[in-house]
Amino acid sequence: MLRASLLLAVSLMAMSAVRAEELSAPPNRTTAAPEAPATESQRFARDRLMEMARFLGKTDRFSASLRIAYDVVQDDGQKIEFGETRELAVQRPDRIRIVATSSDGDHNSMLFDGRFITISDDAAKVYAQAPQPGDIDATVVHFVRDLQMRLPLAPLLMAKSADELQRRVRSIDYVEHTDILGEPAHHIAARTANVDFQVWIADDKQPLPLRIVMNYPTAEGQPQFRADFSDWDLSPRFGKKAFKFKPADDAKRILFAVQLLPAASSPPSGERANQGAKP
Numbered sequence: 001m002l003r004a005s006l007l008l009a010v011s012l013m014a015m016s017a018v019r020a021e022e023l024s025a026p027p028n029r030t031t032a033a034p035e036a037p038a039t040e041s042q043r044f045a046r047d048r049l050m051e052m053a054r055f056l057g058k059t060d061r062f063s064a065s066l067r068i069a070y071d072v073v074q075d076d077g078q079k080i081e082f083g084e085t086r087e088l089a090v091q092r093p094d095r096i097r098i099v100a101t102s103s104d105g106d107h108n109s110m111l112f113d114g115r116f117i118t119i120s121d122d123a124a125k126v127y128a129q130a131p132q133p134g135d136i137d138a139t140v141v142h143f144v145r146d147l148q149m150r151l152p153l154a155p156l157l158m159a160k161s162a163d164e165l166q167r168r169v170r171s172i173d174y175v176e177h178t179d180i181l182g183e184p185a186h187h188i189a190a191r192t193a194n195v196d197f198q199v200w201i202a203d204d205k206q207p208l209p210l211r212i213v214m215n216y217p218t219a220e221g222q223p224q225f226r227a228d229f230s231d232w233d234l235s236p237r238f239g240k241k242a243f244k245f246k247p248a249d250d251a252k253r254i255l256f257a258v259q260l261l262p263a264a265s266s267p268p269s270g271e272r273a274n275q276g277a278k279p
Contacts, residue, residue: 045174045188049199052207053155053162061091061238065231068100073221089236090157093135095243111245112139117147118245127247128256135159148258153212153227168192177203181210181228194218208232 056062066086071079083103090096094114101107107122112132117139120127130147132139137158143149151157155164172190175198179185184203191197200211214225247253 039173041174042172045172045186045190046169048174048186048201048207049165049169049172049188049190050162052199052201052209053165055207056156056209057159057161059090059092059234061089061234061236063087063089063231063233063236064229067228067230069226071221071223071225073219073223077221079221079223089238089242090136091238091243092159094139095238096136096139096157097243109245111243112136113243113245116245117143119149120245120247120251122248125248125251126254127245127251128254129245130256130259146258147256149256156209183210185210206232206234 064087066088068084068086069081070083071081073079084100086098086100088096088098094112096110096112098110099107100109105123109118109120109122111118111120115131115133116129117132118127118129132142134142137160140151140154140158144151144154155161155168158164170191170193172188175187175189177184178187178200181200185200186203187198187200189196189198194216196215196217198211198213199209202208202210209229211229212225212227216223216225
């Protein structure tokens, strides 16, 4: 198969390679500290990135559409691109809904409702659910660190988004000012310990991300992940059922992959249990 089994991975909405230590553990002595911006270009780039992160972190609710493309490296080294469209809804302090339609027509979803984390695969007629009372930031950390899952562009969902990016970005610089995406935008390139990324941020009073490209230089084949944002709404009206999960009558509940592992053999924080899942 070109893609890894979704049932084995139970990573139905995995997007960016955000590791557990990137969200929950402070840098240790062996981790290089972020470089202080040395040039005007670097300072300007970091200011724009922090401006975007603070803006999203302070926005009480928002929705957006994403067009996704990601590489899956085959056994022979060839990279095959797959795609998805995703609908994102966030309502602070404790609600997230992500609904995805993959390039083969499958529909998957991820839901945080303030009480439970739920992911589901409509085609396979399965869902996994775990209790998690708490706000979005705590739930994101639990999802990544404890359930060993990967989460869509996780720092952008958090109220403390700016703190997370400030802590994790090792280097950054300004590439150019461009309107290639249909509106004026700042094109920025940066690196964390594990990911090289580029982000195009609207040059506007609402500094929203328009496009993000991630490259994983330490992963086999150096795959890429690409996301284009559209239809941003910063004051959406969510219905009462928007963040409620109701499984289909014939849906079967299964466990998250990490819940299948004996406690003694559970992977340490930072290692993902869903090997081979989508990036």
